[in-house]
């Protein structure tokens with residue numbers, strides 16, 4: 117077996133430094149360009165990446181880390197796990213990713229505790245596995261033509277099966293999947309490939325004995341393949357825990373461990389192995405402290421046969437290059453590293469060896485006290501709110517945003533470029549608010565919103581108005597497919613210099629006699645969707661953000677807003693992968709939310725909104741938020757969510773309109789969903805609303821859908837008041 121070179125990265129961004137892949141994909145999907153052009157852009161991005169990594173001095177280059185959509189979907193294709201119904205589509209790959217006319221896409225969900233989303237494979241008894249190694253082989257050969265020897269990267273068999281829609285049923289297919297991997301190893305060996313990387317991030321979560329047995333079976337079998345490349349099994353996003361000795365006992369040659377938060381126990385098991393040491397964080401944007409990295413490397417070197425310097429995970433989760441950010445404060449820039457800079461750090465650590473002074477442990481900051489104010493018990497608040505708001509039964513509301521028009525986006529760009537005066541921009545926003553208010557009045561909604569036209573993004577907008585945050589010019593990170601987000605950088609103490617949303621909320625309120633709901637993003641979601649300083653515990657940082665939100669709640673209330681929504685769609689996302697950390701996280705996350713909202717008076721109704729979440733796992737925490745009304749995504753998951761959240765003794769708005777689809781639900785569909793809700797919950801607690809914000813939809817769709825929602829609600833109200841509901 118050949119020795120693993122001294123430095124590597126587990127993966128690299130692929131959307132393009134200027135989002136070239138995004139544009140190429142969208143143009144291909146729209147039919148503006150053909151497949152050849154899309155493939156040309158992909159090939160150019162891969163070539164640029166290998167050249168750059170090589171120039172930076174990285175010793176081992178990965179391949180097959182590029183993807184036209186998602187690496188899990190690529191793995192499904194590699195293994196032939198394409199569900200029957202997609203096989204006849206013009207382009208089965210993108211049909212699975214995005215759906216087609218009449219064919220829904222595969223489900224998509226979050227990749228571990230990141231904001232990246234993968235396509236959930238469907239694996240069951242009927243799946244026919246058949247290796248299709250075209251993609252890894254093509255990338256390998258492309259790199260060779262450019263003069264680069266690469267290490268193909270593939271999702272490992274256990275993680276692939278555990279990530280599929282029904283993991284238990286999928287694990288039953290382990291033997292068949294392993295046959296494909298064996299064949300893949302043979303094909304790579306035939307090409308003369310020295311090393312292959314199999315990603316097994318699923319092993320950093322708690323695993324059952326059966327699952328650990330699957331790990332043993334898988335890697336004993338793969339290591340037993342006669343002619344194969346050397347095997348490098350990569351873990352990331354945490355420690356391997358009980359999977360470490362299992363993996364180490366197999367004959368795989370190299371194991372990748374995430375060392376960003378210190379070295380795990382049990383390293384002695386790695387004796388004789390090559391350890392690919394993830395000391396440079398692949399998911400944070402802070403420069404690596406060299407003495408801490410060197411310390412971790414020394415610790416591992418005491419046990420391992422060989423230590424290779426690497427990133428803790430793929431660099432997919434950070435932007436390309438800090439040099440694209442000339443507007444950042446130089447003091448901040450000096451603290452940062454994006455993908456390019458991280459590669460340089462890896463190379464430097466490998467070059468200088470692991471010598472250096474011992475790191476100084478930082479003193480833990482003292483905990484900040486909780487705010488003393490407590491809201492009254494729900495019954496007291498509910499009575500005060502009912503008297504004050506006088507809402508009808510089954511009140512209809514929305515989640516906040518209305519369609520973002522091209523005109524608004526252009527105006528914002530012009531404002532940033534200095535070609536549109538601030539006053540003119542503000543008048544445009546006010547006109548849009550008026551349009552949204554009139555539309556809601558016309559549709560007969562009960563609790564109105566201003567529509568969030570001033571917000572580019574529900575987190576970035578707040579980051580731009582709070583101290584302690586910076587926003588980037590090009591800091592795009594892939595979220596899914598062609599979609600990217602630009603996470604703000606939370607680098608200092610957070611404070612709110614002045615009110616942020618009040619002027620827009622006040623404007624909406626001045627236009628109507630109906631109640632208007634103020635709209636804020638919650639503290640947990642703001643930190644979840646930002647790059648957050650690592651010199652304070654996340655809890656402390658989140659509390660600082662909560663205090664800023666709390667001030668905003670107070671000011672909205674003082675401006676006469678009697679309903680205020682504080683969104684926490686990312687509450688589930690930060691949940692630690694291992695159960696041991698979950699209760700502690702949920703406790704402070706809930707405390708942060710209550711800190712943000714508990715300054716409101718009893719007659720002010722606090723709403724919260726959650727989506728993207730497998731709410732089932734965090735039910736008690738959602739209940740603990742103690743919001744007067746919780747709106748939650750449910751149009752697709754149906755009754756499941758009702759069973760789960762029905763026990764909350766407060767207001768509940770399970771979504772009746774799936775806003776992720778351009779489809780307009782009929783009045784009959786909405787009525788059916790509402791009837792199901794009313795069968796599970798007392799009518800006086802039920803709210804009627806879409807699943808999520810409407811900003812990605814068109815006005816045409818929204819108007820038609822909300823008209824159907826209002827009509828269906830009207831019919832049920834009539835039944836309820838005539839006493840024969842259900």
Ligand code: MET
Nearest residue numbers: 515516517683685809810
């Ligand atoms: C991802 S949750 C979105 C909530 C936000 N208020 C909106 O309506 O867009």
Ligand SMILES: [Zn+2]
Nearest residue numbers: 685727808809
């Ligand atoms: Zn939402």
